[in-house]
Amino acid sequence: MDEGIVFTGDEFVRPEEASFSIFDAGLVWGDAVYDVTSSWNNWIFRLDEHLERFQCSVEGFRLNNPYNHDEMRRICAECVSRSGLQNAYIKVQLTRGLIKNQTSQLSWQGDCKFITYAMPYVWIWGEKKSKDGGNLFVSNVERISSNAVDQRFKNYNRADLVQSRFEAYDNNCDDSLLCGPDGYLTEGPGYNVFLVKGGNIYTPSSNILEGITRLTVRELCDMEHIDLNETNIYPNELQEADEIFCSTSAGGILPVTQLNSIPIGNGHKGLITSRLQKLYWKKRDKGWHGTHIDDLI
Amino acid sequence: MDEGIVFTGDEFVRPEEASFSIFDAGLVWGDAVYDVTSSWNNWIFRLDEHLERFQCSVEGFRLNNPYNHDEMRRICAECVSRSGLQNAYIKVQLTRGLIKNQTSQLSWQGDCKFITYAMPYVWIWGEKKSKDGGNLFVSNVERISSNAVDQRFKNYNRADLVQSRFEAYDNNCDDSLLCGPDGYLTEGPGYNVFLVKGGNIYTPSSNILEGITRLTVRELCDMEHIDLNETNIYPNELQEADEIFCSTSAGGILPVTQLNSIPIGNGHKGLITSRLQKLYWKKRDKGWHGTHIDDLI
Numbered sequence: 019m020d021e022g023i024v025f026t027g028d029e030f031v032r033p034e035e036a037s038f039s040i041f042d043a044g045l046v047w048g049d050a051v052y053d054v055t056s057s058w059n060n061w062i063f064r065l066d067e068h069l070e071r072f073q074c075s076v077e078g079f080r081l082n083n084p085y086n087h088d089e090m091r092r093i094c095a096e097c098v099s100r101s102g103l104q105n106a107y108i109k110v111q112l113t114r115g116l117i118k119n120q121t122s123q124l125s126w127q128g129d130c131k132f133i134t135y136a137m138p139y140v141w142i143w144g145e146k147k148s149k150d151g152g153n154l155f156v157s158n159v160e161r162i163s164s165n166a167v168d169q170r171f172k173n174y175n176r177a178d179l180v181q182s183r184f185e186a187y188d189n190n191c192d193d194s195l196l197c198g199p200d201g202y203l204t205e206g207p208g209y210n211v212f213l214v215k216g217g218n219i220y221t222p223s224s225n226i227l228e229g230i231t232r233l234t235v236r237e238l239c240d241m242e243h244i245d246l247n248e249t250n251i252y253p254n255e256l257q258e259a260d261e262i263f264c265s266t267s268a269g270g271i272l273p274v275t276q277l278n279s280i281p282i283g284n285g286h287k288g289l290i291t292s293r294l295q296k297l298y299w300k301k302r303d304k305g306w307h308g309t310h311i312d313d314l315i
Numbered sequence: 316m317d318e319g320i321v322f323t324g325d326e327f328v329r330p331e332e333a334s335f336s337i338f339d340a341g342l343v344w345g346d347a348v349y350d351v352t353s354s355w356n357n358w359i360f361r362l363d364e365h366l367e368r369f370q371c372s373v374e375g376f377r378l379n380n381p382y383n384h385d386e387m388r389r390i391c392a393e394c395v396s397r398s399g400l401q402n403a404y405i406k407v408q409l410t411r412g413l414i415k416n417q418t419s420q421l422s423w424q425g426d427c428k429f430i431t432y433a434m435p436y437v438w439i440w441g442e443k444k445s446k447d448g449g450n451l452f453v454s455n456v457e458r459i460s461s462n463a464v465d466q467r468f469k470n471y472n473r474a475d476l477v478q479s480r481f482e483a484y485d486n487n488c489d490d491s492l493l494c495g496p497d498g499y500l501t502e503g504p505g506y507n508v509f510l511v512k513g514g515n516i517y518t519p520s521s522n523i524l525e526g527i528t529r530l531t532v533r534e535l536c537d538m539e540h541i542d543l544n545e546t547n548i549y550p551n552e553l554q555e556a557d558e559i560f561c562s563t564s565a566g567g568i569l570p571v572t573q574l575n576s577i578p579i580g581n582g583h584k585g586l587i588t589s590r591l592q593k594l595y596w597k598k599r600d601k602g603w604h605g606t607h608i609d610d611l612i
Binding site for chain 2: 046
């Protein structure tokens with residue numbers, strides 16, 4: 019944590035200097051939303067769409083954002099620029115801040131605290147496994163229902179994801195997939211999931227974060243004339259898939275080569291997964307859907 | 316927030332000085348547990364039981380507590396003593412701390428951060444309403460299922476509670492009650508709930524924090540020869556109750572005199588509620604189930 023830059027709302031500081039109150043409702047009430055994108059060769063990926071989704075999360079949680087869209091764009095670019103990182107993991111975050119009087123409705127408006135930072139690019143399973151394939155565990159922990167916390171709003175109520183990850187580690191897997199209260203597959207800790215079967219692709223349709231990399235997969239599928247279907251998927255359909263992959267800002271398109279330590283297909287990165295992954299990185303290298311930081315500062 | 320004392324693990328500081336890293340997994344992953352008790356006339360209420368439950372939450376979340384039971388007892392007493400508050404709200408909290416390398420299983424052990432503080436005693440709905448009666452709203456927001464985040468472990472994944480409270484405010488109510496995924500009544504933001512009907516008392520049995528004040532209500536009922544039943548309760552049974560009350564560390568026994576702005580019974584604090592509330596405070600005044608801070612420091 020020695021690289022990167024944090025904007026605290028007042029100033030740009032080093033990560034180890036970035037702190038906030040232990041009374042912030044973001045911690046104490048899980049009252050916080052965030053969003054993540056990345057820069058690649060100083061091109062920030064789909065910045066407007068990430069910031070628009072972030073603002074939806076802000077409003078969904080009834081928080082108040084002290085910054086508008088254009089200001090956030092500039093702050094993100096400024097963090098990347100000051101960090102000196104060509105390839106960065108970029109997070110925007112809003113917590114409710116301090117609630118001065120818990121029993122006053124007005125106080126519950128809070129004193130919302132906006133934070134943005136740029137850190138070295140994150141490969142969610144490490145670079146090698148994120149590129150070549152991971153071993154996922156289908157968790158017994160249920161994903162928090164959207165009836166309780168609307169999963170369209172990217173938020174920090176993620177204890178279910180943490181416990182599912184521990185369960186995966188217990189079973190010698192790299193990470194996890196969770197089902198929702200209706201028994202259908204949802205997502206993993208920070209990624210959407212896709213099945214390839216008979217040349218078509220299927221992905222869960224509900225109780226998920228509607229990932230922007232997931233949206234990007236749809237675009238890539240259109241380019242490659244592959245059919246992508248949003249649908250209900252039972253977890254037992256996973257083992258019968260020809261290929262499985264995941265999508266996330268923190269690694270792009272991630273092959274899944276084993277499920278519960280049993281090989282998927284031939285146990286190697288699938289052909290369609292490879293095609294989409296190659297296309298994704300070829301286009302990212304050229305600044306696809308990118309906003310160059312020099313155009314913002 | 317000008318009164319009180321915080322123990323940060325290293326030192327005792329004033330509340331406004333107590334900060335932690337924005338990268339703490341307690342925030343970023345909702346990976347944090349806590350517990351709350353109170354001191355009254357310098358007697359800490361059921362300290363051992365609260366700390367034992369806290370340790371269950373710690374283990375349930377697979378966190379590592381740097382302090383043992385006796386050390387935590389002394390830290391709590393020291394916070395109360397240093398705060399100079401005769402009546403204090405006392406919280407213990409453990410967050411996972413920093414995860415140095417997200418892709419390393421070992422890193423996920425974290426660098427857990429223990430915090431304790433004593434603040435002025437909290438009346439959850441303000442002193443008057445907490446004593447005389449509140450107006451609760453039965454929320455459309457679902458309580459997070461114990462299948463996702465085990466509600467026996469007191470934790471900060473509470474965005475559902477926040478949104479239900481906003482919904483209550485929208486409807487001119489003071490606070491909320493939530494149902495679980497099975498449609499049964501669970502609890503409110505920080506309290507258990509009880510119905511009185513035909514001289515007997517009923518309280519939800521599942522998807523709840525098993526409150527220590529709730530346990531105390533059972534003891535008071537035994538003393539008063541009132542039958543207390545843990546059972547499944549549908550929300551529509553609330554309106555037919557003779558009385559409703561809640562239990563919490565932050566106010567003791569709280570009468571509920573209106574539900575969705577409709578009076579319960581005659582719209583005043585009920586007779587059984589009054590009896591239990593009086594008995595609770597009479598006993599608290601005398602140091603019931605208490606550990607005196609002078610015996611610990």
